[in-house]
Amino acid sequence: MKNFFSLRMLDYFRRLFAMLGVDYPVMRRILQVKLTMDQRRVPTIFEQSKTKEGNQFIKSLGLYAFYGLILIPFIVFGDYYLFQMSLVFSMMMFILMTTMIADFSAVLLDVRDKNILNTKPVNQRTVSMAKVVHVCIYMTQVTGAFAVVPLLVGLFVNGVLFTVIFLIEILLTGMLIVVLTALIYIFILRFFDGERLKDVINYVQILLSVGIVAGYQVLVRVFDFSGLNIEFTFQWWHLLLPPIWYSAPFEWILNGNPAGYIVAYSILSVVVPIVAIIIYSRFVPSFEQNLQKLLQYSGDNKRRAHRVDRFFAKIVCKSKEERTFYRFSALMMKQEREFKLKVYPSLGFAFVFPFIFLFNEISRNGFGGLPGSKYFLTIYFGNIMIPAVVHMLKFSSNYKGAWIFRATPMRDESIFYRAALKAFLTKLYLPLMLVLSVFFLSMFSFRIVPDLLVILVTGVLHALLSYKLLNNQTYPFSRSFEFASDMDTAKNIILMIIVGLFGGIHYLATLLPYGVLGYLVLVIIAAMISWKLVFSIKEKKAQAGQS
Amino acid sequence: MVNQDEKILSLNNLSMSYGGDPVLKWIDLDVYPGQIIGYIGPNGAGKSTTVKIMLGLLDGYNGTVEVFGQDIANGDPSYKRKIGYVPENAEIYDNLTACEYLTFTGEMYGMDADEAERKALLLLDKFEMRGVFHTKISSFSKGMRQKVLIISSLLHDPDLLFLDEPLSGLDANSVMIIKEILAQLAAEGKTIFYSSHIMEVVEKISSRIVLLADGKIVADGTFAELQAKNEEGTLEEIFNQLTGFNEHREIAESFVSIVREGGS
Structure with a gap:
């Protein structure tokens, strides 16, 4: 020693x-x-x-x-x-x-x-x-x-x-x-x-x-x-x-x-x-x-309903297996303290940052100028947290329980990854963006609805990219938090820049007539294609000797 | 050797509660050198609580606890120097190597580092684990971890041992070695406090059996004495009888039938 x-x-x-x-x-x-x-x-x-x-x-x-x-x-x-x-x-x-x-x-x-x-x-x-x-x-x-x-x-x-x-x-x-x-x-x-x-x-x-x-x-x-x-x-x-x-x-x-x-x-x-x-x-x-x-344990023994989870699972997942893993992922995110500890602060920042940048503008020029301006783009600061949270999806304090992924009789592995990412997007990202949107709509008028949609879809795209770069086929919740700090800094910076890129293009799109709507169509198509690419069906390999 | 008449351990009117119902209810127990106490009882009877109190891990109890004639409430932890402990849930700093962990715990008991290391290696060698002396414990199997814990509890040659399920994860051969070690240690005048749920082992190795149920001692004596009182064959059966449990067959039957529901 x-x-x-x-x-x-x-x-x-x-x-x-x-x-x-x-x-x-x-x-x-x-x-x-x-x-x-x-x-x-x-x-x-x-x-x-x-x-x-x-x-x-x-x-x-x-x-x-x-x-x-x-x-x-x-x-x-x-x-x-x-x-x-x-x-x-x-x-x-x-x-x-x-x-x-x-x-x-x-x-x-x-x-x-x-x-x-x-x-x-x-x-x-x-x-x-x-x-x-x-x-x-x-x-x-x-x-x-x-x-x-x-x-x-x-x-x-x-x-x-x-x-x-x-x-x-x-x-x-x-x-x-x-x-x-x-x-x-x-x-x-x-x-x-x-x-x-x-x-x-x-x-x-x-x-x-x-x-x-x-x-x-x-x-x-x-x-x-x-x-x-x-x-x-x-x-x-x-x-x-x-x-x-x-x-x-x-x-x-x-x-x-x-x-x-x-x-x-x-x-x-x-x-x-x-x-x-x-x-x-x-x-x-x-x-x-x-x-x-x-x-000391004094856990109460009440059945928890999770109706929302079931509802979302039906909407966003096709197969029964995927729904199962979606609900599992949603539970892990909701109930694991260490996960919350690592992730919720980022969510908090994601919520606070857009306002901070917005308030700087308000304190300079007052509320009056806001509705016609493009300051709603500050909402992109909310997307900066995506890579960090997606990175965290790999970890759990109960990582040893991940043997269950291998033990289940499921052929298509991509279901696990897909379900976890969908759970993140619907359970964490979507609610956050909805709340932000309500505030921003009240300040900027309904004119910005298409813009908000664009931001939402780029969020999905961004999550997919982050997933591909950072997690690439690591089982969700399968590694110890001890390694959570081994985040590849270079990749992380790239992913940060991408937010800026999305925001920048968005800004340019607002300058063109119907630019935002066109951009929206574009990002939707891009999101659909990349979803297919990232989660192509992957047969479970026989992975001997790994734990 | 320790004086045979001296009380090693003495619990007087010990009770304890975690806010709600009492976990231990006015327990009296005296333990003498050379005894192997089989400390048994159903889950939640208060076994771990007793052991934790004696080790000074829990405060807030009522009554007195004396270890080696010293009241442990006096705040002086030095009585722990002659105690060894194998915890139930195998808590261990598993980022350390076996060598580092054992040397560390040895030193905590006041041993010299070199001496602790030398002895640890010799003891590990007896379990044929010399080859993993410098390997991190996190890569060990459950049985190997358990052996490290057992060695760590014995390294400083304690006079009183608290063992909580010490055989869990060990293979049959290692179990035989440990049982023999315990018997020989007791013969040397060491006192062993052995809690376990495996009645066959307790029956064989204990010189005295203490059965705790619902925070009270419901039986205390040698196996032969318990047998004489309860007209039942094995310790397991005595245990069932004393804790008022006799419907295992019915429960098993209905369990299996639920498992089979909807099956082919």
Whole structure:
């Protein structure tokens, strides 16, 4: 097992841990095991070799570093720190919070630890601390990757003092996010139990990740852009926006602005994370106790009707077998928490993004100009989520149950793929688009009905392309979520560009007389042909020795 | 060797509930060194709950639990140093290799890493698993996993063993080895708490049988004692009788007839 760099760094703090009543060598050993497991994301079933160093994690850090480049303009752009750094920190909080929720909830809520670690003569405090440190190490790596380039740029452009403040504030932000997430879980765990609890956590996770995006919008609106000047008028509720706390010290120290509210923000930026940590440490024991609730089952035993599923199944599927698998897929999407956790936030974004871009326009020119304009094309931002969701169709936390696909006496395999994609389109995509359409129709008048149809059909086309590129004949729900992050970035970017392409052509079509109707006919034909091509009948092969 | 008269384990008036109905109702139980306790009972009788409480995995019980003479409610986990545990649902960090996992758990019990590794390899070798010492556990068969779990529970030479269905997934030959190991460990003065649903095994290996039903101990004694009290042949039959179950034939008949409905 590797002696991780992060652990060697941790060794410098061993005294501190000992003071907190933690058995440091034991904690270090637990962490070493956890970090080793994090690194191994290789399907061992196929790999009999000893260990294959998975560099998947390093790759993902590269991606974070790439995202970090977005921050650079805000850092070099000028010295209106309150505004610029608020944006920088809100982006940072967004990235940290979403990774924390998506990737690290499993660590915080792992109940396997209980049976393996707590049966050993190890004190509870050590186990809890190992958990916290594990999360912190991960967060430090992600934050580090995300912030390293902006920090360097800041050093060269804005000087040493800037960088020092930036670094400290980043650390405080990271702390705040980790503890905040943990506190939210503690809070939920206190009031709910059993299966309900898991559902609640699930929805909170989804809401949080969508809510942060909406929070952005509030933040930007706090500043008033009149001409070239950015004005900030203090109001008490601005104190509730953490990104501004973290931008205030820059304003205070670098711009020498000692206004009362600036000082107040700066104090908050330091005090709140520390208070949060103190509260957290108070609640940890009860957290561990309440975690036990996750193991209890109190499922109700009611028959669920699923009439809608049956209805759709009749409409969109030809054969009885396909209907069966359609209903199965629909159930999986509806009832599997991990699937929902990975997919619903994308759906949330898909819903929010069109409005965000639309509101930017409204705040500039008001509602009046909308009905005649082509801003309804922002709805294409809703289609951006398609590849990500289609990619997720391959995964399930119960992936081992996928033997059923092979065991069934069905000759035509394409039924599975078709049914899963149809279930996605009708159960997730269609409702989303319908709701979006209602809003857009109310803003743009019924004139845009053909356009909405075009968007819907390109959505189907896009789903087919994504399926072909990303999933190509992998059984749905047949792989572990462990591998869900191995998404081919190049393919993903191509698929993103395709959305733009569809939107672009659509825009051009609106310029021609009857262009949209012509385009609609075209995309319908294209969708029908590609459907046939993608799902041509495929005989089930004898696949021996695979699991 | 441990003193034969010393109580290894003592439950006093133990009761527990998860909010609703009590799962355990005022249980009293004393266990002495060298005993193999067959801990049996229908599903949901409270067997796992008892074991979890004794291992310190569950709080919120009433009554006292003493292990090696120490009240486990005092918050000091060091009593676990001399306990081995094979969990029922085979929870294991299966991304690790057998070597890594065993060394890790050994160290958690306070062993030295090299010593744990050396011993683990020797023990695995006895199960003819030397060749997979550095293979990830996730590629193991159910039986191999179970052997790793059993080794992990014994590596640190514990005085008290909690085994929850330890034979599941093992082939007949391995079962014979494990049964013999348990008998010899008991002869050395180790105490074994064995829960299982397989009555034939429990009947053969246990020196004392404790039957739990509906949160209460309904029978406690050697197999011979139970037989004398209940006028029934096998442990399975005694189990059926004590838990008031005698309609297995009727249920099976109607089950089969439903299966055959609409068939040819």
